[in-house]
Amino acid sequence: MFKDIQKKLLLQYPLLWNTKFVPMVAIGILMHIIFFGLGYIDGTIDFSNKNNIDIISFSIMIGILSVIIIVILWLVAYFKNNALKSFYSKSKNSLFFEWMQIFVICVLLISFYIPFSIGKQLHQRSYYSLEETAKRCKTISTADIFIDGSFSDTEIDSLASGLIDSQGNKIAQTDANYANEQDIEANTIDSAVALRYKDHIIFNNKKYDQFSLLNRNTFEFSVISREQDSLNKIQVNNWLQNNNEGEIKKLMADYMSLIREHNLATNLNATKWFEITYKAPDFNEFLYIQPYLKEFETENSYQYNDYETAVAVPYGENKYSKYFVQQDILKDKYDIVADAHTDAFIEIEMILSFLYGAFGLSILIFSFRVTSGKSWLIAVVVTGVINVIYGIFTAIAGSSTMYFYLILTTILGILFYFFLIFFNKKSLQLSRIALNLLLWSFSAIIPIVYFLTMEANKPDYYRLDEYKYYESPFYEWLKDHVVEMVSLNFILSIIFLFILSKVIRNWRGIAEN
Incomplete structure (x- = not known):
């Protein structure tokens, strides 16, 4: 079929025949279809984190090698017949049209990562709708308060930090306070270290210890705005302050249903979880739950929280109790789904990078040609x-x-x-x-x-x-x-x-x- 097409092009459209435009476009489209499929496979999410699929490095390597081989074979066939010598067209724009054909071929060949990325993101989106993803992420995010959420910074103690005097008057900060006037950045850091923070927080006019549940943070997902995330945290704090045990138990039950759905490990149930963490009215005597298992850690297990320094632990004592739940895996996997829903399929920067790459390659070929x-x-x-x-x-x-x-x-x-x-x-x-x-x-x-x-x-x-x-x-x-x-x-x-x-x-x- 291609021979018949090429013969017809030779007789009627010699420029298209000479650049091998039709077969090269067909090859480029076929590559895009193949890499879309590879990307879809790579977008598989194993919520149990036991059989993860990661073929992106292999796919990119195969793609680069394939493009190199295809370009070499194409150039050998293309340079066999010099249109400028054999059948130079009288059209004023013939050279530009020839470059355009070279450019289109180069774009199709080097942009194989775009369909790969789209296929991967489409598969990741397909697991749950945006609404369902946001609902599940809210459960995981707010449940982190009762598992291993980090603690927020408390207010600066202005008196202890030397920012005000005992009468409440502001103390002027002069350049003389700094050891090195030449290094502004170092001064900023030094002054920040000197600040003292309060050992408590105030919520709804009531004081709580800085290491109470009410000072714990939720985990941020991209499908939940910062404003909504703050509202979710305030909502949980109100439940705690108002002793709304029913809502807390419902949150824990919803979270445990996700753990069971994805076959994740835990030695807790909702009842025991509530018992070891819900310590009203101060909420500072709870047990710390280990959010991961070493044999099933994700590569992001430690990026969510610094497990050793998130809270002051007396020397010789362990921070965590004997209880555990694979919260890190839920965070990691649902973070992927959330990002798939909120990220654009293609960024303009990516498009421009491939266009400029194809432009540069096409110019190199075109300049050799002319x-x-x-x-x-x-x-x-x-x-x-x-x-x-x-x-x-x-x-x-x-x-x-x-x-x-x-x-x-x-x-x-x-x-x-x-x-x-x-x-x-x-x-x-x-x-x-x-x-x-x-x-x-x-x-x-x-x-x-x-x-x-x-x-x-x-x-x-x-x-x-x-x-x-x-x-x-x-x-x-x-x-x-x-x-x-x-x-x-x-x-x-x-x-x-x-x-x-x-x-x-x-x-x-x-x-x-």
């Missing part, structure tokens, strides 16, 4: 030499921006030199080298100018009263619009290449003789 292998290789050597020399100059000068100024000047010089040769129709071999260098570098002009503008407006002094750099509105605007700049640069690069392709078509050096 010049010659010899001039292409010479241009590679020249590029390497220029970068080494400029790197040495930059290191000697000790300036972080000199390299970019030198590169920008060189690119503009190459641009001027190529068009000077083009209009004068001289130095054929040098113009080919200049064309290669120009094609490889013109798209970097705007990003370099943007970066240098940011550096020129970069803040260079602290606001001592705020302990941070002062940033001008223009600098903040530049920082906030990097993605827009990169997107605009991509569009302008294509437009410039469209214009340049017409120049190349009329370039004397495009013919071999």
Whole structure:
């Protein structure tokens, strides 16, 4: 079938035939389908954490190797027949169309990770709806108060910290308090260490110990906003303060049903759990429940809480009781499902990275196509030499921006030199080298100018009263619009290449003789 299609293209659309566009697009689409399936498999979640599937590294390695092999075979077939020699089209836009075909092929080949990521996220979303996920995450999050939730910082004791005097008057903080006036960041840290915190909290006008249940935090999931998370914590604290045992028991029963549903280990039941943690009215004599089992830990078991320092434990005593529940696995697995619902399928930064990658690869192929292998290789050597020399100059000068100024000047010089040769129709071999260098570098002009503008407006002094750099509105605007700049640069690069392709078509050096 492909032979018949290629034969028809050869007779009617020789440019499509020469680039092998149809079979390469078919191969690219097939790769996307395969990697979508691999991503869907990789998105499998084992809530018991006993049979986890992780094929992302293997899939990416296979994808990279496949792309390398496919590109090599494609280029061998593509370079067999030089359209510029055999059947050079009279169309003014033929060169641009040829580059567009190369670009589309490159995009399809190198972007195999996108369908992999989408397939993985779709599978992770499919376990529970957004509403059900939020409901289950709320149960796991609030139950953490009764398992191993971290403790919140209490209020700063202003008197003990020397911020106010015994009369309640504020004590002025001067630079003399600091040991090293030159190091603002170190001063900030030192002053924070010197602060003293109260050993209690106040909730609804009642005092509780800093290590009571009412000062414990919930676990944050992305499907629960910070505002809702705070409300959930206040709700549980109200249950505790008002001795609403029914709601606490219901929460524990709902949590235990999740443990049983996912076949997770525990030596607790809801009744015993309530008995060892619900110690009204102060709620500071509860037993600490171990939230993990060493034989079934996840790689994130220790990131949720510092088990050794979360609470002061007398020397020689253990923090945890004999009771345990695999809370860390519930957190880890439902965190994955929650993130799958809240994360975008594709970030604009990822799209731009693949587009620029395909753009760069297509330009390398296109430049080889429109010049010659010899001039292409010479241009590679020249590029390497220029970068080494400029790197040495930059290191000697000790300036972080000199390299970019030198590169920008060189690119503009190459641009001027190529068009000077083009209009004068001289130095054929040098113009080919200049064309290669120009094609490889013109798209970097705007990003370099943007970066240098940011550096020129970069803040260079602290606001001592705020302990941070002062940033001008223009600098903040530049920082906030990097993605827009990169997107605009991509569009302008294509437009410039469209214009340049017409120049190349009329370039004397495009013919071999």
